[in-house]
Amino acid sequence: xxxxxxxxxxxxxxxxxxxxxxxxxxxxxxxxxxxxxxxxxxxxxxxxxxxxxxxxxxxxxxxxxxxxxxxxxxxxxxxxxxxxxxxxxxxxxxxxxxxxxxxxxxxxxxxxxxxxxxxxxxxxxxxxxxxxxxxxxxxxxxxxxxxxxxxxxxxxxxxxxxxxxxxxxxxxxxxxxxxxxxxxxxxxxxxxxxxxxxxxxxxxxxxxxxxxxxxxxxxxxxxxxxxxxxxxxxxxxxxxxxxxxxxxxxxxxx
Amino acid sequence: xxxxxxxxxxxxxxxxxxxxxxxxxxxxxxxxxxxxxxxxxxxxxxxxxxxxxxxxxxxxxxxxxxxxxxxxxxxxxxxxxxxxxxxxxxxxxxxxxxxxxxxxxxxxxxxxxxxxxxxxxxxxxxxxxxxxxxxxxxxxxxxxxxxxxxxxxxxxxxxxxxxxxxxxxxxxxxxxxxxxxxxxxxxxxxxxxxxxxxxxxxxxxxxxxxxxxxxxxxxxxxxxxxxxxxxxxxxxxxxxxxxxxxxxxxxxxx
DNA sequence: GATGGCCTAATTGTCGGACAATCATACGAT
DNA sequence: ATCGTATGATTGTCCGACAATTAGGCCATC
Numbered sequence: 001x002x003x004x005x006x007x008x009x010x011x012x013x014x015x016x017x018x019x020x021x022x023x024x025x026x027x028x029x030x031x032x033x034x035x036x037x038x039x040x041x042x043x044x045x046x047x048x049x050x051x052x053x054x055x056x057x058x059x060x061x062x063x064x065x066x067x068x069x070x071x072x073x074x075x076x077x078x079x080x081x082x083x084x085x086x087x088x089x090x091x092x093x094x095x096x097x098x099x100x101x102x103x104x105x106x107x108x109x110x111x112x113x114x115x116x117x118x119x120x121x122x123x124x125x126x127x128x129x130x131x132x133x134x135x136x137x138x139x140x141x142x143x144x145x146x147x148x149x150x151x152x153x154x155x156x157x158x159x160x161x162x163x164x165x166x167x168x169x170x171x172x173x174x175x176x177x178x179x180x181x182x183x184x185x186x187x188x189x190x191x192x193x194x195x196x197x198x199x200x201x202x203x204x205x206x207x208x209x210x211x212x213x214x215x216x217x218x219x220x221x222x223x224x225x226x227x228x229x230x231x232x233x234x235x236x237x238x239x240x241x242x243x244x245x246x247x248x249x250x251x252x253x254x
Numbered sequence: 255x256x257x258x259x260x261x262x263x264x265x266x267x268x269x270x271x272x273x274x275x276x277x278x279x280x281x282x283x284x285x286x287x288x289x290x291x292x293x294x295x296x297x298x299x300x301x302x303x304x305x306x307x308x309x310x311x312x313x314x315x316x317x318x319x320x321x322x323x324x325x326x327x328x329x330x331x332x333x334x335x336x337x338x339x340x341x342x343x344x345x346x347x348x349x350x351x352x353x354x355x356x357x358x359x360x361x362x363x364x365x366x367x368x369x370x371x372x373x374x375x376x377x378x379x380x381x382x383x384x385x386x387x388x389x390x391x392x393x394x395x396x397x398x399x400x401x402x403x404x405x406x407x408x409x410x411x412x413x414x415x416x417x418x419x420x421x422x423x424x425x426x427x428x429x430x431x432x433x434x435x436x437x438x439x440x441x442x443x444x445x446x447x448x449x450x451x452x453x454x455x456x457x458x459x460x461x462x463x464x465x466x467x468x469x470x471x472x473x474x475x476x477x478x479x480x481x482x483x484x485x486x487x488x489x490x491x492x493x494x495x496x497x498x499x500x501x502x503x504x505x506x507x508x
Numbered sequence: 509g510a511t512g513g514c515c516t517a518a519t520t521g522t523c524g525g526a527c528a529a530t531c532a533t534a535c536g537a538t
Numbered sequence: 539a540t541c542g543t544a545t546g547a548t549t550g551t552c553c554g555a556c557a558a559t560t561a562g563g564c565c566a567t568c
Contacts, residue, residue: 051553166357304524516562517561529548531547
């Protein structure tokens with residue numbers, strides 16, 4: 001057989017339009033908060049129909065490059081929010097049959113360094129937010145769903161304290177995937193709440209006195225403890241993680 | 255001031271349709287590869303216009319939940335590809351003014367554990383692909399762009415060898431963000447190629463004999479070396495990373 | 509001067525219909 | 539069995555339309 005021909009690629013117009021707008025955003029030609037022209041105007045400029053423009057806008061909107069400020073009509077340029085991007089990642093991982101063990105292993109590797117760097121770089125404001133998260137969890141008399149959310153929030157605050165966006169974003173999907181199983185665990189294992197609260201306390205103390213070694217060590221122990229909790233709760237480590245679907249209706253009740 | 259009222263939320267139809275389809279995909283009711291009904295049929299079922307359905311499809315398509323098999327008309331359900339998701343993450347990070355230092359620091363924390371776990375879990379097939387990637391880079395007489403891509407490919411192969419999708423996906427955005435600056439570095443620092451090749455060789459050897467300590471250690475050194483290279487190339491660590499925009503035209507030349 | 513009401517124009521969300529180009533499929537010819 | 543053809547389905551794109559909402563200007567009132 002001779003050299004195969006390259007595929008003929010037909011790119012639909014809505015994708016070209018989306019790509020053109022996306023390029024201007026990525027090149028900072030369009031800056032955050034800037035308002036996009038109206039759909040009619042865009043259609044005129046690109047020389048396509050408004051329907052085509054709208055399909056392109058949906059693509060950009062879904063990617064987080066455009067958003068509509070609440071109560072506003074025109075779309076504004078925006079930077080994809082970390083939470084939204086993380087949701088996409090965790091959704092992808094869940095669809096790829098990621099096991100709980102994989103998530104736990106990643107946490108094992110990622111969280112201790114995060115704690116260490118947080119101990120090194122944290123500011124007073126970071127301490128405040130971590131403390132607040134810890135206290136909210138330690139209050140403890142909340143329902144399971146909220147408690148789980150608060151436990152995740154503690155990790156998020158520590159992640160932000162690293163002042164490294166890459167690390168902070170990297171842990172977000174893990175927290176998403178952790179959440180559902182953590183909910184089961186907290187319900188099933190009576191001592192889980194107090195153990196988590198104690199771990200948070202020690203981590204917070206270490207970060208407070210900038211003790212990088214202790215912060216890393218306690219965080220490592222904290223993660224190891226999770227695994228024990230899962231075993232106590234009879235949650236198999238090799239079963240698939242799930243993810244709550246409520247992502248697209250960011251704006252809730254229709 | 256009294257308790258503020260909740261915002262009135264009006265969810266447009268195209269988003270409801272997208273959410274409804276996404277939910278069926280996430281719940282595995284619609285399985286991968288399954289073909290979606292035609293737009294007309296979907297419009298009939300949802301009781302909306304075809305234009306509305308199309309906007310919803312663009313949203314799902316952009317999120318990677320739907321794709322069109324090449325040369326096919328109907329959309330099929332798909333799981334978001336890791337590469338595509340990673341592109342979104344790196345794009346988001348770039349737009350959030352992530353500095354090169356942050357990327358490097360994340361690599362410092364993430365890659366050594368990946369090498370260690372790869373050394374523990376690698377199969378013979380993994381060794382083959384890592385070896386192939388190493389050889390392609392070591393051949394060395396390629397142009398800069400290709401060389402950079404091959405260097406990243408080495409990391410990818412090691413990541414896959416961990417058999418942990420979470421870790422493998424976590425490093426992908428870092429490689430995307432590394433690429434542009436690595437291109438500059440390889441061009442400016444003459445000895446860069448050989449040093450990278452040597453590091454790859456040692457890492458590969460360690461992974462081959464399942465020496466987890468050595469794998470972690472050499473990888474750590476490899477990453478530290480990157481930093482030296484950047485200093486030699488006069489690339490400031492606190493400058494923003496960039497990302498190539500060619501993401502949306504996955505299908506190239508229009 | 510600030511506030512609130514009112515009017516007009518602009519904008520979005522949605523609809524209906526239309527058509528060319530392409531794809532899927534069955535049928536028939538060689 | 540392979541190739542050409544006819545037919546229907548599907549997508550990409552267009553046009554035009556309309557209700558609901560928002561933006562912005564103008565004016566009266568306090």
